[in-house]
Amino acid sequence: MSVLVYTESENGKFKKSAFEVASYAKAVADQLGSSVTAISFNTEDNESLGAFGVSKVLNVSDDKLATFNAQAYANSIAQAATKEGAQVIIVSSSTNSKFLAPILTAKLKAGYVPNVVAAPDSTAPFIVKRTVFSNKGFAHTEIATEVKIIGVSNNSFGLKENQTTASVEAFNADLGDGDFAVKSTEIDKVAGQVTIADAEIVVSGGRGLKGPENWGMIEELAGVLGAATACSKPVSDMGWRPHGEHVGQTGKPVASNLYIAIGISGAIQHLAGVSASKTKVVINSDPEAPFFKAADYGIVGDAFEVVPKLIEKLKEFKAQNA
Amino acid sequence: MKILVCISNVPDTTSKINFTEGDTKFDTNGVQFVINPNDEFGLTRAMWFKEKQGATVHIATVGEASVEPTMRKALAIGADEAIRVNALPTDGFFVAEQLAHIIKDGAYDLVIAGRESIDYNGGMVPGILATLLGMNFVNSCINLEVDGNTATAVREIDGGKETLQTTLPLIIGGQKGLVEESDLKIPNMRGIMMARKKTLTVVEPIEAVKATKDTKFDKPAAKGAVKLVDSVDELVNLLHNEAKVI
Numbered sequence: 362m363s364v365l366v367y368t369e370s371e372n373g374k375f376k377k378s379a380f381e382v383a384s385y386a387k388a389v390a391d392q393l394g395s396s397v398t399a400i401s402f403n404t405e406d407n408e409s410l411g412a413f414g415v416s417k418v419l420n421v422s423d424d425k426l427a428t429f430n431a432q433a434y435a436n437s438i439a440q441a442a443t444k445e446g447a448q449v450i451i452v453s454s455s456t457n458s459k460f461l462a463p464i465l466t467a468k469l470k471a472g473y474v475p476n477v478v479a480a481p482d483s484t485a486p487f488i489v490k491r492t493v494f495s496n497k498g499f500a501h502t503e504i505a506t507e508v509k510i511i512g513v514s515n516n517s518f519g520l521k522e523n524q525t526t527a528s529v530e531a532f533n534a535d536l537g538d539g540d541f542a543v544k545s546t547e548i549d550k551v552a553g554q555v556t557i558a559d560a561e562i563v564v565s566g567g568r569g570l571k572g573p574e575n576w577g578m579i580e581e582l583a584g585v586l587g588a589a590t591a592c593s594k595p596v597s598d599m600g601w602r603p604h605g606e607h608v609g610q611t612g613k614p615v616a617s618n619l620y621i622a623i624g625i626s627g628a629i630q631h632l633a634g635v636s637a638s639k640t641k642v643v644i645n646s647d648p649e650a651p652f653f654k655a656a657d658y659g660i661v662g663d664a665f666e667v668v669p670k671l672i673e674k675l676k677e678f679k680a681q682n683a
Numbered sequence: 684m685k686i687l688v689c690i691s692n693v694p695d696t697t698s699k700i701n702f703t704e705g706d707t708k709f710d711t712n713g714v715q716f717v718i719n720p721n722d723e724f725g726l727t728r729a730m731w732f733k734e735k736q737g738a739t740v741h742i743a744t745v746g747e748a749s750v751e752p753t754m755r756k757a758l759a760i761g762a763d764e765a766i767r768v769n770a771l772p773t774d775g776f777f778v779a780e781q782l783a784h785i786i787k788d789g790a791y792d793l794v795i796a797g798r799e800s801i802d803y804n805g806g807m808v809p810g811i812l813a814t815l816l817g818m819n820f821v822n823s824c825i826n827l828e829v830d831g832n833t834a835t836a837v838r839e840i841d842g843g844k845e846t847l848q849t850t851l852p853l854i855i856g857g858q859k860g861l862v863e864e865s866d867l868k869i870p871n872m873r874g875i876m877m878a879r880k881k882t883l884t885v886v887e888p889i890e891a892v893k894a895t896k897d898t899k900f901d902k903p904a905a906k907g908a909v910k911l912v913d914s915v916d917e918l919v920n921l922l923h924n925e926a927k928v929i
C-alpha cells in the first residue's frame with residue numbers, strides 16, 4: 362500500500378509542479394501511515410524527488426513515450442498503481458494531467474477530485490477541499506471508492522521539503538497498439554517561454570491597451586520579471602493575442618504568486634479565473650474599475666505612463682538585488 | 684456521421700454563488716442557467732459538421748426536468764434530437780456511466796463534450812466516457828476536422844498547441860477555438876419555433892456508483908481593501924518587502 366504520485370517532466374527534467382505534487386503526496390502518506398512512490402517518464406535526476414519525501418521512484422524509460430501520450434501514460438500509471446497497491450494517486454493540474462486523470466479514473470474505477478487546494482480534511486471518511494464555481498467557492502468532497510485520485514491545484518500546497526532517500530527502479534508497463542491510437546503529429550510551442558500554468562508571475566493586458574501594437578511593453582515587463590504573458594477574453598477574441606493567453610472562467614486558470622492586470626476592468630468572468638493568485642496588482646486609469654475591489658495593490662493611472670516607469674524601476678531593483 | 688453533443692446545464696457566468704441547507708447545497712435561487720460555454724463551442728462546431736458534411740446531431744443531458752429549457756435552446760440552435768437522462772448529476776463518474784449507456788445504444792461516431800463544466804469544474808466526464816466505451820479521446824480540443832474515418836484534432840498544451848491524428852469513433856473535450864467566438868450561434872425565432880416540435884426523449888438512469896459526494900461548501904474569506912499607491916517606487920517596495928513576491 363502506498364501513495365502514488367505522477368511527477369511531470371520536460372526534456373528529462375522535473376517540472377516545479379512535480380515537487381509540489383510530491384510534497385502533497387508525502388502529506389497524504391503521513392496521514393495514512395504509508396509511503397510515497399513516484400512514477401516518472403524518461404527523467405534523469407530521479408533521486409531529487411527524495412528531498413520532497415518520495416521514497417521510491419518507478420522510472421519509465423521508453424522512446425515511444427518521449428512525447429506525452431495521455432492514453433499510454435494513463436495505462437502505465439494504472440499498471441504502476443496496481444503493482445504498488447496504491448490507494449491514492451496524486452496528479453497536478455497541468456493540461457496533460459487533466460487529460461490523463463479521467464482516463465486513469467475510469468481504468469481504476471476510482472473517484473477523482475480535481476482542483477484540490479489542501480491536504481485531506483480527513484482520511485476516514487476521505488474528504489478533500491477543492492475549488493468549485495471557478496474559485497467562487499470551495500467544496501469538501503468525499504471520495505467513496507477504494508482507489509482515490511487527487512488533482513492538486515498549482516501553487517496551492519507549495520513545496521515542502523522532507524529529506525528521504527529515493528530508490529530508483531526501472532518500470533515498463535505493458536502497452537499495446539491501442540494505447541497509441543491518438544498520435545501526435547506536430548507540437549507548436551515557443552521554446553524557453555514561461556507558460557501561464559508554470560509561471561510564478563503573470564503579466565496580463567486588457568482592452569485598455571488599445572491594440573496589439575502596444576504589447577511590447579507588456580512583454581518587456583514580463584521579461585524583466587521572468588513572467589508569463591496573459592490577456593483578457595476580448596483581447597484574444599479580437600486576435601490581438603493568441604487564444605492560449607486568454608485567462609478567466611472560460612480561459613486558462615491562473616494561480617500564480619503575483620498577477621499584474623493592466624487595462625483590465627475586472628469583469629466577474631475574468632476575476633473568477635484569476636482570483637486564486639496570491640497577490641494581485643491592478644493598473645487602470647479608472648478608479649471605479651471593479652478590479653480594484655479584488656486587488657491587493659493598485660495604481661490609478663494611464664498604463665502608457667505607468668508601465669514604462671515600472672519597467673525602469675524593476676530593472677534598477679533587479680540590478681541591485683541580483 | 685452521427686454526432687452526440689453532451690450539454691451540461693450551468694449557472695450563467697455572472698451568477699453570484701451562494702450555498703444553502705447548512706452550506707450543503709448550491710443555492711439555485713434566482714440563478715439563470717445556460718448551456719455550459721465549452722459545450723456551446725462544441726455545439727456550434729457540430730452545426731458546422733451538419734451543414735458542411737451532412738452530420739446528424741443529437742444532444743444529451745443528465746439532469747432533472749428543470750434542465751429542459753437549456754436543452755430546448757440547444758435544439759433551437761439546430762440540434763436534431765435530444766435525450767435527457769432523468770437524474771441529478773452530482774458525480775462525474777455517474778454522469779459518464781449514464782452517457783456511455785446512451786452512446787452504446789445510439790452508435791455515435793463522434794461525441795463532443797466540453798473540457799469542463801464551469802460549475803463544478805470537474806473536467807472528467809468526456810475522459811471517463813471515452814475510456815468506458817473504448818473510444819479515442821482528445822481533451823482541451825481547439826480544432827477538429829473529420830475526413831471519412833480519420834480525424835485531425837488540435838489540443839491546447841501548456842504554452843502552445845499540439846496536432847493529433849486519430850480515427851473515429853472519437854470523443855473530444857472541447858473549448859473556445861473549436862469555433863470563433865463571433866461564430867457562436869444564437870437561436871432565432873424560426874429555430875425556437877422548430878425546437879418545440881423536436882423530439883426530446885426522457886430515459887431513466889441506469890444503476891451506477893457515485894464515486895464522490897460534496898459534503899459541505901464554503902466561500903473564500905472576504906478580501907481586505909486594496910492598497911492604492913501613487914508611485915511605481917512604492918509599488919516595487921511593497922511587492923518586495925510586504926508581499927514578498929519579487
Ligand SMILES: Cc1cc2nc3c(=O)[nH]c(=O)nc-3n(C[C@H](O)[C@H](O)[C@H](O)COP(=O)(O)OP(=O)(O)OC[C@H]3O[C@@H](n4cnc5c(N)ncnc54)[C@H](O)[C@@H]3O)c2cc1C
Binds near residue numbers: 570592607610611626
Ligand atoms: C460567457 C462569458 C464568458 C466570459 N469569460 C471571460 C474570461 O474567461 N476571461 C475574461 O477576461 N473575460 C471573460 N468574459 C468577458 C468579460 O465579461 C469582460 O467583457 C472582459 O473581461 C473585459 O475585458 P477587459 O477588461 O480587457 O476590457 P474592458 O472591460 O473594456 O476594460 C478595459 C479597462 O481598461 C481601462 N483602461 C482604458 N484605457 C486605459 C489606459 N490608458 N490605462 C489603463 N487602463 C486603461 C478601462 O478603465 C477599463 O477598466 C466572458 C463573458 C461572457 C459573457
Ligand SMILES: Nc1ncnc2c1ncn2[C@@H]1O[C@H](COP(=O)(O)O)[C@@H](O)[C@H]1O
Binds near residue numbers: 799801805
Ligand atoms: N449532466 C451532464 N449532462 C450531459 N453532459 C455533461 C453533464 N455534465 C458534464 N457533461 C459533459 O462533460 C463535459 C465536462 O464536464 P465536467 O466533467 O462536469 O466538468 C461538459 O462540458 C459536458 O459536455
